[in-house]
Amino acid sequence: MLADDQALVRGALAAMLGLEPDIEVVAQVSSGDEVVPAARASSPDVALLDVQMPGKDGITAAADLHRELPFCRIVVCTTFGRPGYLSRAMAAGAVGFVVKDAPPEQLVDAVRRVYAGLRVVDPALAAESLATGQSPLTDRERDVLRVASSGGTIADIARLLSLSQGTVRNHLSSAIGKTGARTRAEAARVAEDRGWL
Incomplete structure (x- = not known):
């Protein structure tokens, strides 16, 4: 098939x-x-x-x-x-x-x-x-980066994932650190390029 x-x-x-x-x-x-x-x-x-x-x-x-x-x-x-x-x-x-x-x-x-x-x-x-190596991202960090890659605001991401804005910021900050990126857009791009998303 x-x-x-x-x-x-x-x-x-x-x-x-x-x-x-x-x-x-x-x-x-x-x-x-x-x-x-x-x-x-x-x-x-x-x-x-x-x-x-x-x-x-x-x-x-x-x-x-x-x-x-x-x-x-x-x-x-x-x-x-x-x-x-x-x-x-x-x-x-x-x-x-x-x-x-x-x-x-x-x-x-x-x-x-x-x-x-x-x-x-x-x-x-x-x-x-x-x-x-393996992806360092948690499932929730992957979810947040996926939604962030479309360019939405913190409030948009929080609403779509039923999370608080503070939780979204924490997940984005963690994902940015784990990917070695400077911005959430760069973190999403790095994660996508490595096949983590």
């Missing part, structure tokens, strides 16, 4: 995988919200999920899929090879992580290997992930 919001990319992946005699694409979806229903209907052995999709992102969809259909092996296939995405994807139940600029044969090999029960991770990204 393929999940990617870009029809051209999804179609190209389906065509490429369809050329392999031992691989059949049984479902294609364009949003994270469609992943579990499509998987229930088609019972795929392997699901390739993009990270950034409308509705649920690919990592949230991977966690839902892993919980609902644990037999389905999940590979995150994304343009955004960020260390934080790798660790979050693996924590969500993915057993593979490949970047879209990898050679086609590498993606085909990844599908075969995860189907066989192995884990597959882009080696350069694995090394970068080890060097960068």
Whole structure:
């Protein structure tokens, strides 16, 4: 099963995988919200999920899929090879992580290997992930930074997250310190670039 919001990319992946005699694409979806229903209907052995999709992102969809259909092996296939995405994807139940600029044969090999029960991770990204380490942000700091990245005021963030303005300021201050940023916008950008959001 393929999940990617870009029809051209999804179609190209389906065509490429369809050329392999031992691989059949049984479902294609364009949003994270469609992943579990499509998987229930088609019972795929392997699901390739993009990270950034409308509705649920690919990592949230991977966690839902892993919980609902644990037999389905999940590979995150994304343009955004960020260390934080790798660790979050693996924590969500993915057993593979490949970047879209990898050679086609590498993606085909990844599908075969995860189907066989192995884990597959882009080696350069694995090394970068080890060097960068885990996200230092708490769940609440991530929530506050996500909302702050849209440019709202402290009052807007507090209202959206049902927090006091003082609590929002504390979380932003902590996130700014942990990312080594000078402003909340810079903290959100650093966290996004590292795949922590």
